[in-house]
Amino acid sequence: MSETTMEKQINFMGQRHLAMALSLLMIVGSFVGLWMKGLNFGIDFTGGTLIEVAYPQAVDLKEVRSDLANAGYDEAVAQHFGSATDVLIRIAPREGLNSAQLSNQVMDALKASTENGIELRRVEFVGPQVGDELTEDGALAVLYALIGVLIYVALRFEWRFSVGSVAALIHDVIITLGVFAWTQVQFDLTVLAAILAVIGYSLNDTIVVFDRVRENFRTMREGEPVEVTNVAVNQMLARTIMTSLTTLLVLLALFFLGGEIIYGFALALIVGVVVGTYSSTYVASAVALMLGVSKEDLMKAPKEEGDKEAEEAELQRIFLEQEARREAREIAKAQRQNAEE
């Protein structure tokens, strides 16, 4: 079995040092972005007020800004949102003006200068203390998710795999954050949710590869860990591509059709899925290899059992094949008899 597949194998693991360098480069790049530009936090985290209004026709932002400035909101940020008729206004939290009445005043100011009446589409007001809490909860959520993964994979596989998968997850999270820093797309609660979903997805990918690595360690009689891993990655290649493809397709649908509110969410997941697919091969497996994962490690506890299991599975398979052939013969015979009759 291995000979036939071996021929057309792509030597993924052979490139792992190159990949490592690429990963490091991307991580450093992300850190630079985070350090230089920082994340463009939404009001969920910073606190403040966000108002989305729809004008009956396209509106000049300069007018909106001057209206706002006249009403005393010099620092308000106004930008188009999705179309030229929609305007998004953001006002930072102000000392002593922690009041939800703000949105009413802003609406009054804007209404005063338009004749046709504008429509209030959305108001979000987050008090500074709530913002702080959400930030803290968000960071904790990511931390707990990582710890949960560490424990689960360590229990189900082995500590080297566990470290490998968590390394891959951290890698994915950092790079996704890096993309948000460089693009300055707003980072709000839904993006945080997307990052947690990325953790779930990327892990899913990693587990599938690890599962095959473990299986191959048990069934392949010989072969270095690097080779065994490589075979696993190759065996899973078609699946990895297919699943990433379908997931990316629906995410692209969300990205283009889901509307502005879900835009950041979809972007985070798209980046996450691409990076996650790459990292489950190169980061997770490579780290596990670097830490010296070996056949013995995986066999250690269930060594006897594992071998027995594998043997039994093999026997079972041979038996099943014979049965299948026998049955096929019988069916053929029956059909022939039917035909003769």
Add this chain to the structure above:
Amino acid sequence: MFQTQQKVIANRYPAWKYLLLVVVTVIGLIYAMPNLFGDDPAVQVSPAKSVTFDEDTRQQIDQILTQANLAVKSSEFAEGRFLIRFDNTEDQLKAKSLLKDALGRSAVVALNLAPATPEFLRAMGAQPMYLGLDLRGGVHFLMDVDMDAAVEKAYLRYEDEVKGALRENKVRYLSADYENEQLLVKFRDVDSMQAGQKVLQNQFGEELKAVANQETATPLVALKLSPSSIAETKKFALQQNITTLRNRINELGVAEPVIQQQGERRIVVQLPGVQDTARAKEILGATATLEFRLVEERGDPYRAEETGYAPHGAKLYKFRDGTPLLLQRSVIVSGENVINAQSGIDPEQGSAMVNVTLDGAGGRKMLATTKKNVGNRMAVVYIENRVETIEQNGEKLKKRITTKDVINAAVIRGQFANRFQITGLDSPQEAQDLALLLRAGALAAPMEIVEERTVGPSLGQENIDQGFMSVIVGFILVLIVMVWRYKTFGMVANLALTLNLVIIVAVLSMLQATLTLPGIAGIVLTVGMAVDANVLIFERIREELKNSSIQTAIYAGYEKAFVTIADANITTLLAAIVLFSFGTGPIKGFAITLSIGILTSMFTAILGTRAIINLMYGNKRVEKLSI
């Protein structure tokens, strides 16, 4: 042994698995169906507190609607309230204002969108999904109760009682003041301090911890609330505020308001369909107070109501249900004098009652009044003040609006001062409500809006449309890719994916979980990821086909891929659970749909596809698999 082996190779499923699949499909279809029918514009009429609707109300409503010539689509009376459906929103709006005028404050008349689920589905308990505010439009407020103020008020409440207790026991003290989360009672000398400490320990030992301090210039006793009474105080403050909010929201006329505690000090208020956030905020931000007044027994309140003139020295008030009552003009005691109000059971009559405690000044005034008025009635008036912005001739006017309701009127049985009981209440529930209102008028801890999210109706509809569109487009793209790659097997997977989508919608409808925009994103993501199980299985079958027979390959493909699928899905579920426990509102919605999707996809992608594939290929001679 041989029997089972043969079954396995034959790739046949026992009948019960098919039965299970059929049952799940049918149930899924039934419970997903209500989502196809849309809504009827409706008016919901629910009774205000202490009012119950009966046959008369029904006749009254019917009469009003027929008089106005409004076409009622259907009208039902359930759970003590009316739901009247109309064909169009025009009739709905007309009916609302008519009913509101006619029923006055005895009822809450609210606009509603009632699901137009057919009778046979409703009989089975099938309902459409519950849409979140970001989809249906509305306001979400997060109110923060100022717990420091609540605790401070609790100390101030004790301040008076502490002074009283010391006076009663003839212990001389210098002062008793609240400072830094404790009550400092200062004494002239150590002797009186020790006596004071003893008295306070005896009297308030359960709620307050008295610590003596002789080191300071003047000897003092520091009183600190025990942790349990602080917790109690906070719980009370939250409950009071929830009750007040509930009463105020009834004024707004919202069909399905959500008022919920969140954490220890927050209250979530969700008002679906409310667009006028300014008014909502004004009503929520009202302040309340109380007045105790004597009932003016001379004069007929009903006549006063008719003529609009009250007898000299009296003023016309109304109960919440509209019953008029004449009260004397002079106020005995107001809300500031009330220290506490708690419901309980009257030991003599066994009926429900409320214990009211006043402060020293209030007690003296009460004593002076009750001395002369035994046998007369005393009423409690609940007053709410709010500022509303009203447009008049194009100009905005701030108008102060005051509502005054008599919440109780009871006979004074004997003279009393700062402690008295209001007895003869109908039920413990009524006593609780009264106590809550008394406290709300007197001691409510201040609240503040710390988070607001308003979504306009057009944006809500747009969110639904865009969400729906991305589900459809994403879904179709996945279907195409699956058929392209896996041919017949891909079709089978697509069937399973469709079933999966139906089941997700059915489960969401059954749980009545809130569907939000991120929730829709969760469904979309599930569609993309749900095929993973089938991809894993099919790729494995292809692999196995290289060196084993067709039936064995199918069997091995499913068996071997299962462990991987389980592992992979459990880890994703892990992330979803973390999301659920840390997320708020919309994020929770995402976590819910993602988790449901993962679980249902396991069922449809493994059991569902296997059942169909067994049916197609099992126990047959197959030359080539279309995979």
